Amino acid sequence: MASSVAINSEHTKSKAVNQQQPDNPYMIVRTLASNNAVVLFSMSGCCMCTVAKCLLFGLGVGPTIVELDHHSTGPDIQTVLFQLAKEGQQPVPAVFVGGEFLGGIETLMACHINGTLVPLLKDAVGLETEYPE
Numbered sequence: 001m002a003s004s005v006a007i008n009s010e011h012t013k014s015k016a017v018n019q020q021q022p023d024n025p026y027m028i029v030r031t032l033a034s035n036n037a038v039v040l041f042s043m044s045g046c047c048m049c050t051v052a053k054c055l056l057f058g059l060g061v062g063p064t065i066v067e068l069d070h071h072s073t074g075p076d077i078q079t080v081l082f083q084l085a086k087e088g089q090q091p092v093p094a095v096f097v098g099g100e101f102l103g104g105i106e107t108l109m110a111c112h113i114n115g116t117l118v119p120l121l122k123d124a125v126g127l128e129t130e131y132p133e
Contacts, residue, residue: 025077029041029096042092043093049062049105076103090104098123
């Protein structure tokens with residue numbers, strides 16, 4: 001079952017392109033999660049991150065991807081994700097769907113296998129697939 005730690009207690013409006021992101025790493029995560037249907041926090045050389053990307057793209061979802069090793073506050077964001085992850089789980093990849101923290105690769109794959117991922121994605125992005133629910 002997916003962990004659903006809410007990251008957005010209130011809906012925030014999209015920010016203008018020229019407006020800077022917040023400096024607080026928690027606010028960066030919260031803003032990205034609440035302004036995008038699916039967000040994947042990743043490390044560019046991580047094989048499990050690649051698996052998560054391939055799964056989401058294979059299901060027809062184009063997630064917002066944040067490569068933490070290329071982001072100016074990547075280590076601080078990773079600390080926030082570590083706090084959200086369950087004990088013993090890796091903080092990256094970290095997947096947010098519909099503004100809520102879904103989890104890491106274990107949760108993503110479990111949801112895919114047990115059939116709950118596609119309905120979550122349908123609700124978040126209007127995903128239209130031929131996969132059974």
